[in-house]
Amino acid sequence: MSRSAKSAPQPPAENSSAAGTPTKVGGKGRPTPSRKEAEAAARARAKTPRSRKEIAAANRKARESASAKVREAYRTGDETHLPSRDRGPVRRFVRDYIDVRFSFIELLLPLMVVVLLLGFVPSESVRASSEILLLGVMLFIVLEMVFLRMKLRKELKARFPEADLKGTTYYAISRAMQMKFMRLPKPQRKIGDALGENYR
Structure with missing residues (x-):
């Protein structure tokens, strides 16, 4: 092999390590989420009420929680949850x-x-x-x-x-x-x- 072939500059690699996580060519254009992030997103989606029945149940639970806090405030005199x-x-x-x-x-x-x-x-x-x-x-x-x-x-x-x-x-x-x-x-x-x- 000739001297000129050995000294020829190599083309820069795409998405070098300085850029952080390598991006797959032709992919989604963003890093793949970790397993922990995916599980957290799945839990958040599971907690979000989707149907009218789930929304009504969530609202009822919130009202019951607020009423319990008011009753406790009436008993203890804590003004945080008083009217x-x-x-x-x-x-x-x-x-x-x-x-x-x-x-x-x-x-x-x-x-x-x-x-x-x-x-x-x-x-x-x-x-x-x-x-x-x-x-x-x-x-x-x-x-x-x-x-x-x-x-x-x-x-x-x-x-x-x-x-x-x-x-x-x-x-x-x-x-x-x-x-x-x-x-x-x-x-x-x-x-x-x-x-x-x-x-x-």
Whole structure:
């Protein structure tokens, strides 16, 4: 073989090792995915609902999961999953302010049930006495609601001077009218507990 034949330059190889994974000529134009990537893609496709029935089942499961989180938040007081009306330091303080004090307001509903039952008693005097008692208690409760609003607004303005206090009176009274074991979110403080200074 001649010297010129030995020194002839060799043509560069296509898709050298510097380019990474060699590409098959006439192929798909992209590297073949690894087995791990293929299995991950297959799992993702399997998880994606395809039919209307699967979509409905996935939506139902998502709603059940969200409802479970809300129920747990109502029990523990965790604000992450509470409805927007119960979130924030102002609403948390209102709940604690109501829960640490005993109020005759929460006796209104049980008393109304008692008066309703007494209405079936054949004695006219018993029915009349129960109605007078109900009117007297309702008047007392209305006065207590007025004082509750005044005291609560004073506390809120002192603790949250820049906060929007709209709706706090209704929020407080509606909670106070419920028996303690019926309140949601569940009370996190007992009657007589001292309220902290920092609610932010």
